[in-house]
Each structure stands twice: as C-alpha cells, then as structure tokens.
Amino acid sequence: MNGATAGDEAVTVTRVGLLGASGIAPRAIISPAKRRADVSIVAVASRGDAADYAQRHGIGRVHADYQALVDDSEIDLVYIALPPSEHARWTIAALEAGKDVLCEKPFAMNAVEADEVAQAVERTGRRVVEAFHDYYHPLFQWVREFVASGELGVIEAATAEFNAEIPFEASSIRHVPELGGGALMDLGCYPLHWLRSLFGEPTVVKASAELNPLGADLSIAARLDFGNELEANLGASMAPGVEFGAFLHIVGSKATLHVDNLVFPSGGHSIVVTRDGLDYTSTVAGEETYDHQLTAVLDAFRTGESLATEVEDSVQTMRAIDDIYRVAGVR
Known part of the structure; x- marks a missing residue:
C-alpha cells in the first residue's frame, strides 16, 4: 500500500491490479474505486486489447501477461474476473506472489480446486x-437479522431463484x-449462497437440469434439506424467454417473507x-452492492477482521454446487 493525501489527511491507498479486461470490472470495482480516495486501479493484464481497456478506464499500467501483473510489487490486491476455469490457478498465483485477492464468483470449477x-x-x-x-448490501443484512429475530416463527419452507435470459452462443x-x-x-x-448464509449447509435431496448443446445447464432446479424439517427449493435459469427475477421467499409459522431483487x-x-x-412492504436504503463490498474488503484487509465470503465459505459453496x-x- 502507498500513501496519498485527501484534504489535510494522509490516506493509505490500496493499489489494485485487474486480471482480465472484463465487462464486469467497470461496475464491480473500477467505478466504486473512483468514488473513494483510499483505493486506486493501477494496472490491468489481458489476453485481449488491454491497452485500449486501460485507456478507456484511466488505468496507468498495462502488463503483457497475467504472471507479470501478479508479480508487480506495486500491487496490493488482485481482482480476478477471468473465466471460472482460470480462477483457482490465478488466485493461487497471486497468493504466492504475496497479494490478497478479490475473486469473482463462481470461486472455482469445483470443490477440489477450492x-x-x-x-x-x-x-x-x-x-x-x-x-x-x-451479501454486503444492507438489504441482505436486514434479511439475516429478520430471519434470526424469530419473527417468522418456525421456518417451514423456502424458495430462492435467480433467472435471467442469456442467449446461447x-x-x-x-x-x-x-x-x-x-x-x-x-x-x-447467488440463491444458493442466500440459503447457505441463512440456514447452514444442505443435503441435496433431488436435482434436475436442462442442458444446452454443449452440455452446460440452461436451467437447474434442486431440493435442499437443511435439517430441522426445513427443505428449500433452489432454481436458476438463463433459458430463452425466461423473465428476470432474483427472489427469496420464506414461509414461517407466524409470517412469510418475500424479497425481490436481492442481487442488485x-x-x-x-x-x-x-x-x-x-x-x-418496505425497502432498505443503500448504495450499489459493489460499493458496500469494496468498503467491507478494504476495511477487513486493513483491520484483520474476517469476512463472511472468504475462502472457507467459498469451499462450502463449491461443495454444494458439486x-x-x-x-x-x-x-
């Protein structure tokens, strides 16, 4: 980390390098970083046109390959938004180069890699x-606290889904x-993580999928057993014609809870x-989820406080996905 000045106060600046000139990075970390004085995107590496990407987003340094970026001594934190098949490999490379990592989901290809x-x-x-x-938005904090409060009574059932049409290519x-x-x-x-965060680790009772011509799941549905007589339905679809929706529905003996758009x-x-x-009906005030996430990450890395979505949690998510x-x- 290096020092900078904001007003009359010295600010410790976390220097971030981007692995991948990804489409998600501008919203996920570049823009949130520009809204702060204590973090700076200093470099990018890509197998595509990293120079053009850097120019468009005001990034001062371009590396010819991923290894050069993770070896850069002037980078504190590596943000990884590569294809999931590359996540584990380059996360490990960054760790071994002495860097902390913020890695996009899914964390790895499977639990073995995790x-x-x-x-x-x-x-x-x-x-x-x-x-x-x-997870870091005040909305999900509210959900966690409300479920834990007991106001729903005994939790009897839950459904969590995220559907968004993604045309096949x-x-x-x-x-x-x-x-x-x-x-x-x-x-x-995402909905799997909501359910795990609220109810613990599940056993998969049943699951089914519709596959695309390449063998990836266009849609998937699963029944999960969380013990204490609680089973939950999990769904996800990117099939043609599916309507966008990201919701959590929980049925309790005293009340029900329905939350729309937990993702954004x-x-x-x-x-x-x-x-x-x-x-x-109500809402919860907050900034964009990515701003809250960046705040949580920077604060935790500076104080040593642990975060809920660190590696132990990621391993459990990948085991459930497997x-x-x-x-x-x-x-």
Whole structure:
C-alpha cells in the first residue's frame, strides 16, 4: 500500500491490479474505486486489447501477461474476473506472489480446486474474498437479522431463484461447461449462497437440469434439506424467454417473507412481510452492492477482521454446487 493525501489527511491507498479486461470490472470495482480516495486501479493484464481497456478506464499500467501483473510489487490486491476455469490457478498465483485477492464468483470449477486455494491461503498467509457483492448490501443484512429475530416463527419452507435470459452462443463463457458456464455456476450460486448464509449447509435431496448443446445447464432446479424439517427449493435459469427475477421467499409459522431483487437492490427491490393476512412492504436504503463490498474488503484487509465470503465459505459453496450437479447428472 502507498500513501496519498485527501484534504489535510494522509490516506493509505490500496493499489489494485485487474486480471482480465472484463465487462464486469467497470461496475464491480473500477467505478466504486473512483468514488473513494483510499483505493486506486493501477494496472490491468489481458489476453485481449488491454491497452485500449486501460485507456478507456484511466488505468496507468498495462502488463503483457497475467504472471507479470501478479508479480508487480506495486500491487496490493488482485481482482480476478477471468473465466471460472482460470480462477483457482490465478488466485493461487497471486497468493504466492504475496497479494490478497478479490475473486469473482463462481470461486472455482469445483470443490477440489477450492480446497487447493484454501491450502494456498494457509500456506501464504494471504487472503481471498469471493465477490458475492450482494451479501454486503444492507438489504441482505436486514434479511439475516429478520430471519434470526424469530419473527417468522418456525421456518417451514423456502424458495430462492435467480433467472435471467442469456442467449446461447457457442463461444460464450456462460454457456461453455469447460470454462465454468451454466445456470448454476453463473446465476444459481447467488440463491444458493442466500440459503447457505441463512440456514447452514444442505443435503441435496433431488436435482434436475436442462442442458444446452454443449452440455452446460440452461436451467437447474434442486431440493435442499437443511435439517430441522426445513427443505428449500433452489432454481436458476438463463433459458430463452425466461423473465428476470432474483427472489427469496420464506414461509414461517407466524409470517412469510418475500424479497425481490436481492442481487442488485439499488436497481429497485421490495420486502414484503405477510402477517395475519396483511402485507407490510418496505425497502432498505443503500448504495450499489459493489460499493458496500469494496468498503467491507478494504476495511477487513486493513483491520484483520474476517469476512463472511472468504475462502472457507467459498469451499462450502463449491461443495454444494458439486453435489447439485452430481444429483442432477450434469457432472
């Protein structure tokens, strides 16, 4: 980290390097960084036109390859938004180069790779956060606290879905299974993470999938057992014609909770609590999820505080994804 001045105060600036000239990075980290004085995007490496990307986004340094970026001594934090098939490899490389990592979801291709990252964290003493940005928004904090409060009574059932049409293209990362494509990896990891964050680790009761011509799941549905007589339905689809929706529905003995758009709440969301036949609708104030995530990451790395979406959590998510695919007969 290096020093800078904001007003009359010295500011410690976290220097970030981007692995991949990705489409998500401008929203996920470049723009949030520009809204702060304590972080700077200093470099990018890409197998595409990194120079043009750097010019468009005001990034001062371009590296010829990924290894050069992770070896850059003037980078503190590496942001990885490569195809999922590259996540584990380059996360480990960054850790071994003495860097902390913010890695886009899905964290790895499977639990075996996630375990390898966990071993690298233990070996190097560096840290990895998986970019479940929605977790850090005040909306999900409210959901966690409301569920824990007992106001719903005994939780009897839950449903969590994320659906978004993503037209099939044989070259698209999101549709190629060898690159980590598929509805569960790209979309379903979010509702799976909501359910795990609220109820713990599940057993997969049943699962089914509709596949694209390349063998990746266009849609997937699973029934998850969280114990204590609680089963939940998980769904994700990027099939043609599917309507966008990212919702969580929880049925309790005293009330029900329905939350729309947990993924991008700043774009508009709603909370509906139904009790005694009456609906109580509300929202939660907050910035974009990515701003909240960046704040949480920077604060935690500076203070040593642990975060909920660090590597241990990521390993468990990948184990659950593996189990869903296995039961669905996809892998």
